[in-house]
Amino acid sequence: MAAGAARVFVSHLSGVAVFDPNGDQVGRVRDVVAMLRVGGRPPRVLGLVVEVVSRRRIFVPMTRVTGVESGQVITTGVVNMRRFEQRPTETLILGELLDRRVKLVDGGEEVTVLDVSITQLPARRDWEIDKVFVRRGKGGALRRKGEALTVEWSAVTGFSLEEHGQGAENLLATFERLRPADLANVLHHLSPKRRAEVAAALDDDRLADVLEELPEDDQIEILGKLKEERAADVLEAMDPDDAADLLSELPEEEKERLLTLMQPDDAADVRRLLAYEERTAGGLMTTEPIVLRPDATVADALARVRNPDLSPALAAQVYVCRPPDETPTGKYLGTVHFQRLLRDPPFTLVGSLTDTDLRPLPPGTPLPAVTSYLATYNMVSAPVVDDSGSLLGAVTVDDVLDHLLPDDWRETELHYGAPGMSELPEAADGRR
Template identity: 55%
Template sequence: MTMGTRVYLARLAGLPVFDPNGDRVGRVRDAVVRLRTTNRPPQIVGLVAEMALRRRIFLPIGRITSMDAESVALGTGSLNLRRFEKRPNELLVLEDLLDRRVTVVPEQRDDQEHQAVVVDIGMELNRNTEWVITRVAVREHTGRLARRGHVYQVEYDRARGLVGPTDTQGTSSLLALLDQMRPADMANALQDLPDARRNEVAAALSDRKLADVLEELPEHDQVEILARLDRERAADVLERMDPDDAADLLAELPKAEQTVLLDLMEPEEAAPVRQLMSYRPGTAGSVMTSEPVIMTPDATVAEALARIREPDLSPVVAAQVFVARAPSATPTGKYLGMVHFQRLLREPPSSIVGGLVDSGIEPLRPDIGLPEITRRMATYDLVAMPVVDGTHRLLGAVTVDDVLDHSLPRDWRDRDAHDDELEAS
């Protein structure tokens, strides 16, 4: 993709945007289409870029000097940093046009019209130096799984219904784009969708992907998406969330609904969630993760390193190993201490972790409040601290992201609220 040639807009999604100095401005998240009252093809007037702190701004197409498979570059001039808002005569390519079902008009009189689903939009620079939609990549709608249909291109004016009602819009192509994003970016993209579209796309995600995305959404969005699922599916998704995140989400629901969903969850998955919900809000017990990395003292360094390499572990959880006597599931046997991963890297693989533990840091009790937890973690430069009960059994660990999650304002994940604060300042 280069300037002056046809550009397929879905391929721009996620590309970095650089200013003339080579500094990254953000990433491409969508393209803005302006509808016209004549029969002329819709015009692409700019891109939507996401900057730091999840703020989305508009980049006029005239400011863009190059687009290729690796990046988008801007020319000189100042950027308008106001939050992007779609105007009444505008559509977004990925949000509004991708996955639309259209009627493809035949090229020859003897051919028949047929249904297809939009998978990409192609734009070209015309003689008036306007970027306009000229091509539509579609997948033949066969009545079976959409991905099985033949993919081909048609001229814009042959795709009838492209800018019509949205009740014929599916999810498969948008899901394919979202699947390339990190959960936090995917959650941010979902916040930009209309409520009905967002709920439809969320429901089409796998249980694991939806669980990851819910953990990154504001509470009100979590509750609304979960409420749209049938209860069996909602329970399955909760099982795949980290227990502390599942407990936080359930705490936003009415008591009766909490009980129903917990009863539908597998007992071994529901047990740690119930335990976390039993602690007073704002305490170590209520914010901890009940599934830190736990090894018995006779485990080797090689075994501990293999455990923290598991891809499902977050970096903050994998940063240290907690050592306790059997049983290894929380609540464990007697807690002995912790070993940071840097210490593990410096030791021979055959060494025993029981001989490497740091037992000099006093563990947290489950009723300790967040201010004291924060003070202790800052004092010892820790990213996680153990939580033990009165008999010194390990109950879980409070991580730095747990502390941040519960110390920031409740709406810190809500981009609209954050943008309002920036504009007010």
């Protein structure tokens, strides 16, 4: 710890970069591991859960931490690259202690844990929890009023008791800047209980984005723990193709019940996708590409492309069609690529820029043919058109990759690591 620093609050460590002695970044802090002790003694801090660039989570013992300062953690020695596995005697401070309702020893008043601070013991490398930042009153929502105070660990009780209905607002506050894929990784490593509580605390749009990045088993588990009305709302907020993929894994009765609860227009898009074989262009496509009429201008097209909710693949091109503008559209006329839009004046009509050379894909095109099409023409997205000439949707390269990679690819680390990490030898993890 930096000289003169009294303590560090754990929420401030979330996402902080971790560096080795050579100055190379090892990864980022995702949680802190502690071991509760009996008799009111402050818990011993065992180490940090660090997410390396491959999204693997490893354990870095606190005995190897030489500094926590200036928004970074400095370590010494070699790092064990084995995947972190939580032991029964261990507690994750961010994942399990934040938002807990505990009681003050003096008076028995119920308070909610907002944060926890840790400190390094004098003349040693051992660390322990020393303070708890709490808010008086029931509930853990940050927006609620109530006196906040910092107390000694020994001044509160109830951390070792199992709690049902634990909130997640303060935990989410520490991860609010994470991308959906990274937040999904956080959820995947939580206990089923905490995973359900965090999902319940997320708003529909954020939860929809995160669900799209989770492994299939986690998706089904979370959706199954939501009330049916909310599950339908979340499905509406998902991309139609992702919602269709998720619903296809549910029992027929449950799938139909959720589709009935969804808004008719959203449900119609999903039903249309469910009608196609999974590994075909129709089963892979999204029904929400950018569709413009031929009399729209380049300025109109660029305005649509700038929509931050669009994926880069969908924003790479626009599809020119006769009315109606929603899929299935009127006659498909062709594609205008983003680069072409940048080369022409804003008042130019997109109908005059349309690329008609590339044939569209029929909805029954099998996955290998879709993959070859994208690779042959260096495309990140391809139009899917039916026999009548109507645009049904677009297949994007990310959806193709989802089906080309192994089924468990979201649960396994990528085949590369942080700079220099492959040379680090195995070492004891330091947990006793």
